[in-house]
Amino acid sequence: MQIRSLLFTLALALLTALASAQTAQRGTLAGRITDENGYLPGATVLVKGTTLGASTDLNGSFQLPNVPAGSVVLAISYVGYQTVELPLSVRAGLNEVPVVKLSAEGTQLADVIVKGTIAGSQMKAISIKRNALAMMDVLASDAIGKLPDRNAAEAVQRMPGVAVARYHGEADQATVRGTPFAWTSTLFNGTRMPSANVGGSRNAVLDAVPSEIIQYAQVVKALTPDMEGDAIGGSINFVTRVAPENRVLNVSAAGGFNNLSKDGTYNASIVYGDRFFKRKLGVMLAAAIWDRNWGTDEFTIAYNTGASNPQQQVAINSLLMKRYMGKRQTYGFNAGLEYRFNEGNRIYARGLYDMFNDIRPVYESYFAFNTSEYQLNYRYSFYQTRINGLELGGEHQLSNKLKLDYLFSDYTTEYYLNKTPNTTSKDLRGLPIATFRQKLTKGYGGLASDGRKYLSFDSPDGTGDDALGIRPYLVNPVADAIDPAKLTLRQLVLLQFGAKERDQVGQVNLKFDASPKFSLKVGAKFRHKERSGRSTSGSRVYVPTSSTLVALNTLEREPFPTRGGFFNELGNPYDAYAIDNITEQQLYNLYAPGFLQANGFRDVTPGSFPTTYSDGREDVLAGYVMGEWNASEKLKIFGGLRDEYTMLTANGSQYRRETVTVNGAPTVRESITPVTVKNNYHALLPMLHAKYALNQRTNLRAAFTRTFVRPLFTELTPTESINTTTNPITVSKGNAELRPTFANNFDLMGEHYFDNIGLLTAGLFYKDITDVVFSDRSVSLSGNVTTVTTQPQNLRNASLMGFEVGLTRRFTFLPGFLSGFGIEANYTRIESEVEVPRSVGSDVVMDKTPLPNQSRHLFNGILFYERNGLTARLAGNYRGKSVETISQQLGPRLYTWSNTNFTVDFSASYTITPKIRVFVEVNNLTNEPLQNYLGDERRITNSEWYSQRGQAGIRWDIF
Template sequence: MTMTFRGASVLALAVAGALAAPLAQAQTHSAADTPAAQSQSVAGVVLDDQGRGLPGARVTIVETGAQAVTDRQGYFTFATAPVAGDVTLQVDYIGRETFTQRIAPEERGNAVLVAPGEATIIVTGAIASGTVRALNQQRNADNATNVLSADDVGRFPDPNIAEALQRVVGISIERDQGEGRYINVRGAPAEFSAVAVDGVAVSALDPTTRAVDLDTLPSDIINSLEVTKTLLPSQNADSISGAINVVTRSAFDSRRSRFNASFGGSINQYGGSDVRGSAFASTRFGADRNLGVVVSGSYSRTDRQVDNVESVWDVLTRPEGGEVFGIIENLFKDYDTRRERWAVTGGIEAKPTPESRIYLRGSFARFKDDEFRNRLGIIWEDGELQPGATDTTATFTKARLEKQFRHRVQQNEILTVTAGGEHRLGTALVDYSGSYSTSDQFYPRRNELLFRSSLRPTLSYDYSNPDNPAFSLFRTGEHLQTDRYAFRENTFRNNITNNEEWSARGNIALPVPMGANELELRAGVAWRDRTVVADEERQRDRAAGSAPALTLPQMLSGQPSQNYDYFLGRKINPDLANAYLDAQRSRSPRRMPDSITADYTADEQILAGYVMARADFGATDVIAGVRVERTAFDGAAPTFNDDTGAIGEAAASARYTNVFPNLTIRHAFTENLLLRAALTRGINRPNFVDLVPRVVEETDGNVIVVESGNPELQPTLSNNADLALEYYVEPLGLISIAGFYKDLSDYRYTLTRAGTYRGQDALFTRPENAPDGSLYGFEVAWNQKFTFLPGFLSHFGVFANYTYTEADINVASPYAGRSVFPLPGQSKHTYNASVYFENDTLSARLSYTDRSDYLDEINADVPAMDLYWEGRGQLDFTASAQVTPNFTAFFEAKNLTNSPGVRYFGSRERVYEYERFGYTLFSGIKLNF
C-alpha cells in the first residue's frame, strides 16, 4: 500500500472522527434518556488494612450486577450506576474473603472500601502479599498477561530486569558474562519484544539491534513487571512475542507515607565482591490526600573476575589430503570487571477530583562496565598444519603467539519522562500523555595494546575434552619468554549512539447502551518520532616509532594471570598500559575508511490510530477492533572512496502502512476458571543499522568480518493465534496452559559467508528477508501455596513453569543445500522450578531455571559451522527473616551450580567459547516503614 505520511495523518484522524459520531450520539442518548440519579457515577478505591491499594480487585454493584476492576493503585470507576439511593458494592479478591460495603449517595464519587483486617486475610506472608496482587491483576486482565510484583522479584536473587523476567513462564534470557541482558519471549528473538517504562517506549542502546539491554535497569526500582503476550488495538503493534512494561512506584499505591531501604554485600567465588543498596519514599498531601510525591533510588556495584577461552574453528585441509575440523585461533581471556548501576525514579501525581488524575513521572538509569582484559593468543593459522590431524587433535609448526592488554569502558543511559492525565467527562473517559525518552550508549574507551612474540614454536592441541582442552604450550612455556615479545600495534575505538524519541497519545472511551449487556467503545491516536545517531571513531598505529618506551617485561605487574588451569604469565600493569595508551591516542592515525563508514543516522516516524469495542456478555467478554500504523523511515550512512579519498553519503527511505485487526475473547466458566482466545497481528521493523546502506569492517581477533546493510529489507509481520486456560486455585494459586502459533512473513535473518576483502580472507554478513516462517508451542504454569496441608507443611509452596517451542524459517534460495533454518534465539525447552517456605517471619526459596540450546548465527556456506549457545541451568537460593515489623535480614546464593556459558560450532565438541563466572553469596538487611 502506498500512502504519503500526511495521508496517513488524515487517515488516523478520520478513523477517530468516524468513531466520534456514535460516541457523541451515545452520550446524547444517555443524557437525554437517563435520569440524573441513574447516571451518577460510582468511583472509589479498594485498600487493605495497611492502606495499600489492591490492584485487580473485582468490584460488583450488587443491585445491577455491573462490574469494574481496580487499577494498579486500587481505584475503580463505574461510568453509570442506574440505582437511586444507597449502592451495595461487593469486592472479590483472590487471597481474601469476599466482602460487601454499603455506599451512601454522598459517597458515590469517592468511596473508600477497606478490606477486613489480618484476622480475615486467608493468606499471609510477604510472598503471598506480592503474589496475591499479581494474580488478581492477571485474572482480571482483558488479554493474556503475566504480572510480577516487586515482592515476587525480591524473592529471587535477580539484580536486573532481564533476570527478573526469566521467572515468567515462556521467557528465557541471553547473558553477558553470566548476567542476563536480553530476553526471548516464547522462543522469539529478543528484537520481537518491545519494552516500556511506565508506558513510555524504551529504545535500544546498542546501535546494531532493536533489542533493549535490560541489564541497564535494576530490579529494585519497580512496583511490578507486566508481560503482555496478546496485544490489544490500543497498544503499539511493534511486539510480535510480548510487550514488557516496567511499572515504577506511585504515591497512590498507599494512602499513608511510606519509606523502605535495603543494602548488602557479597563475596564471589572467582574473586571480587558486590554491594547493593536502594531506597524508596512516598507521601500524600492535602485534606483528601489527593496530591502524592514519590522518589526512589538504587545503586549496585559488582567486581568480578571471569575466565574465558575462545576457540575459532574452521574446515582445514590436511597435508596428506582430506579435510578435518580444526582450530585456527585460540584466545585465553582473563577479565577483571567492575559493573555499576545507578537508577532514580520519581513522580508527582494528583487527583483533583475522584474521577480525574494528572501526573508527571520520570526515570533515569545508568549502567557502567569498566573492564580490564589480559589476553594470550595462539594464532594457529599463521603456522603450518602437520600430517596426522584429526577433528580433535592437531600439530602446527611456526604458530604465532600474541599478548594483549585491553581497557574497555561502556556506559548505557536510559531516561524516560512522561506527563499526562485521565478525566471522566460525563460518561466518557479521556486519557492523554506526552513522553520523551533517550537511550544512549557510550564507549569512551576501547583501547588495546598488542605485543607479538618472535618465537614461532611447534605447538599442538587436544580437544578430546572440549571443556578442558590440552595445549602443549602450557607444558613448554614459550609464552612465558616475555623478552621475545615486541610491539605490534595499538588500537583505539570510541562510540556514541543516541536514540531519542518523542511521543504523544490520546484515547477516549465511552459506554454505550446495548440492552441488558455492557458495551464500551474506545478510539485513540498515537504519534512517535525516533531519531538515531551512531558515531564511531577507529584508530590504529603499527609504526615502530609508536611503541611504548617500556618493553613488555617492564610493563608486567606481579599479579599472575590465570585462566582455568592455564597459567598465562603475569598481567600487564594497567596503570603503565593506560599511561601509554592515553598519551599515544592523540597521535594514532585515524583508521580510514572504517571511522567513516561505521556511522549512520536514521529517523522513524509512526502515526497510529485505532478503534475497538469491548462487549460484556456476562460470563464472556469480547474485544474487537483494528489498529492502523503508518511508518516513515529515512536513513543515511557515509561512504568512502578508497581510490580518491572522497567522502560521500548513501541514503535510504521507506514508507509503508500496516493494518492490525484484533479479536480477543475472555470467557469465565466460573470466577476462577477462565478461557482466553485471541487472533492478533504484530510487527517487527528492521534494525536501523540493517536498513541504512553502510559497509563496515569489524575485527574479531584476527578474523575480518565485513557487515553490510540492506535498504530493501521489509518489516517482519506475524499473524498470531493464542488459546489459554487458567484456573485460579483457592486460596492462592494458579494452574494454566496456553498454546500459541505465529505465522511469520519476511522474517529477517543474517547469513555469514566466506570471501575476500582488500586481499584478505574475510567473513561477510548481510541481513535478508525470508519469505515465511512459523513459531508455535505451548506453556504450562503451576503456582500454589499448600495451605490445604496440615500444620508446618501448609507453609510450603511451589512455583514452576515449562515452555515448549518449535520454529523454522524458509529462505528464498537454498544455501549449502539448505532452505529451512531454525529461528535464531529459539530454545525448544525452557524451565523454571521453585520450592518455597513462608510463614509470618521466615521465607526461603530454592529455584532452578534452565533453557535448551539455541541457534546464534547461521553459516551459509558450511552448515556444520552454525554457531549455537548451549542451554544453561542455574540453581539459586534465597532466604529472609523478619526480625521486627520494620527490619528484615536476607541472604542470597546465586549460581550455586557454577554453570558455564558455552557457545559451539555445529556440534558440542567444537566449543567456540567457554566461560565461567562462579557463585555469589550475598547478604543484607531491609527496612520498611
C-alpha cells in the same frame, strides 16, 4: 489512504461519543481499594444484583459507569480477602466512593499475608492476570525484591515463556516465547523504550534498570489494539512506582561477595511516598545503587570455517583465553508526582534516571596455531549506559460515559565508551587495546597429519584434545617459554563506537461506555525517534615502523589478578600464561603523542579499519479503534483495528577501497561518501479476543492478533563498505527497502484459580510469520572477478508453535510445618522453522532451521517456604539450546548454537518485627558455565565461568 480512513473513523467515533455523553443520565462510581500494605490491583467491584462490574487498575482505583441512580450495594472481592458489601446512594454524574480497606480472610492466611513476603505479591499477580483483557503474566515489586534479581532482565526471567540473554553472568536482554530478542518489545509505563544497542536491535538492554524502581512487570503474549503493535514474541511492560495511598518509607542495605573476583559488593535502596494537601498531592521517590566487583574466565576457539575443504573447516585456527576482572555500578532514581482532583480526575508526572557503568580490565592470551607467535593483549573498557526521561499525563472522567487519558513522554538512551587515553584530544575517547607478541623458535605442536590442529573427534588421524582440554603445545617449551623481555609491542588499537536514541511520544485515548454491555475505545499515538550511531572494526590503529620494538618488561606492570586461581574449573591448566601485564595508566600513556613519535608508531587508520557513521529519524503515527462487548454474564468479546504508519529517514556512509591506475601504476584509493534514503510503510493490525468464564474460578481465553516488527536500524541504514583489493571482492551493505516482518498469532489459554492463592494455566500458540529478515550472502562472477555481497533481505516465511503450562500452589492443606511449602513452576515447549537458501554448486537448496535465539525448552521452578516470618526460595531457570548464527555458506552442519543453561539461585528472609526483615541471597549456586558450540556440542566455540555471588542485608519499613 489507510491512515486517513482510520483517522476519520476515530474522529467520527469521538464525535458520536461526545454527543451521546451529553444525554447520559446514569451515575459513575469511582473509588480506590487498599489493604494495610497499599493498593490492591485487580480487585473485582460489582453492583450486587446486576451484571455491572469493573476491576481496579494498578493503582487500586476503579470507575464503574452506567450505574442506575438510587440505592445500590457495591460488592468488593479480592483473592485471599473477605468480601465487603458497601451500601451507596447513586446520583447522576460522578460519585466518589470512600476508600475501601479489605482484610485478609482466615487467621492462617491473614498471618501469611501480613508477615510473609510471597503471598501478597502472588495475590496481586493473580488478580491482575485474572481481570486483564490481554493474555498476560504479572510480577509485583514485592516478589521482585525477594529473589536475588538486581536488574529488570533478571526479574522477568522467572515468568512463563520468558528467556534471557546473559552477559558475563548477568542477564541483560529478555524475549518472550523464545523468539529472536528483537521480536520482543520493551516498554516503560506502556510506551516502548528507545534502545542504544550498538548492533541496532530495537530491544532495550535492561542491565541498566535496577529492579527496585519497578512496581510491576507485565508480560503480554496476545496484544490488544490499544497496545503498541511491534511485538511478534510479546511485550514486556515495566511499570514504575507511583504515589501510595499511605505514607511509606523503607530502606534496605546489603553487602556481599563475588567468589571469582574475591571482592565485595554492596546494594542499597530507599523508597519514600506520601500525600499532602488533603491527600490530593501524592509523591513517590525511589533510589537504588548496586556496586559489585565481578570476574569471568572465558576461552574462545576459532575454527577454519572459511576453508573450501570440509575437513579443514573444523580445524582450529586459534585459542583465546580471557580473564575479566572488573566493576559494575548500577544507579537508579525514579520520581513520581500525582495530583488527584477527585477519584475521577488526576494528573501525574514521572521521572527516571538510570546509569550503568561496566568497567572491565581484560587480560588476553592468544595462540594462533598456523603461526609461530604468541600474543598478549591488555584492554581497559569503560562502557556507560544512560537512560533518562520524563512523562506527563492525566486521566479524566469527562462525563458519566466518557473517559479521557493522555500522555507525553521524552526518553533518551545512550551507550558510549567513557575513557580517553590521550587527555589532550577528546576525539580519542574509546576502548584502548595494546597487543604484544613473542616469536616462537619452533612453533606449536600437537598437530594432525595435515599440519593443522583439531579436536580429537574431528582430527583425520585422532591427534587432538577435547575442547575443554585444548592446550597450546610448544615444540620447544624451554626456549619458547613466555618471557616479558621477548614480548614486544606490535599494535595499539582504539575502538570507538556508540549509539544514542531519543523518543518523544504523545498519545491520547478516549473510552465511551455506550451501555452496560458495550464500550468503545479510540486513540492515537505519535512517536518521533532520533538515532545516531557509530560502528567500527577499529577506529584508530597504530603500528610500529621502527626496527627497535618496545618490550613488555620495560613498561610499568602490575601482578596478574589470579584471585585464587585462573580457570579453576579446568584444573588451572593455563597458569603459565597468567603473567604480569601493564597497568591501566601505562596503557593510556602508550597513546600519548610523545610515546608514539619516540617509538616510531604510525597511524594506519582508516585503510585497515574504516569507521562508519549512521543516523536518522523515524516518525510513527498510530491510531486504533477497539470495542468491548459483554455478550453474556460469562462471555466477553473485545478487539478492533490498529494502524501504524512508519516514516523513516536514514543517513549513512559508504566506504570504498579499490585499486586504480595512477600514472601507469596500481594504487589503492579509499573514499567515504554520505548517503540518505527513505522508507515509509503501513502496518494494519486487526485483533480479536474472547474470554469465557466456565465458572467463578476458571477462564478460557482465545485470541487472534496480527503483529509485526520493524527492521533493525543497522539493517535499514544505507551504509555500504566495498573492498576491491581483496580476492574475492567483498561488499557489505544495508537495505533501506526491507519490509517489516509480520505475524498472524493464534492463542488459546485456560486458567484455573485455587482458593488459597494459587493458579493453574495451560495454553497453545501458533505464529505464521512472513517476510523474515535474514543476512543474505550472495556470490557473483564477472569474468575472472568474484564478488561476495552481504546484505539483509526479506527471505522465506517462518512458523512457530508451542504450548505452555504453569502452576502456583501453596500446600496449606498439609499439616503443621509442611503447610508452609509451595511451588511456582512453568514450562514452555516451542517448535519453529524457517527456510534459509544455500548455494550448492549451481543449485540453490533450502535449509530448514529453527529461528535464531529460539530455545525449544524453557523452564522455571521455584520451591518456596513461608511460615512464622520465615521465607525461603530455591529458584531454577532453564533455557534450552538455540541457534545463534546461521551460515548460508556452511549450512546447518556448522551453525553456531548456544548450549543449554540451567542456573540455580537461593534467597531467604526472616521477619524480626513487622517492620524489620533480614535477608540473604546467592546467585549461580552450581557455577553454571555459558557455552556456544559449532554444529556439534563437543565443538565448543566459547565457554565462560563467573562463579557465585551473594549478599546479606536488612530492610526496615519505617512507615
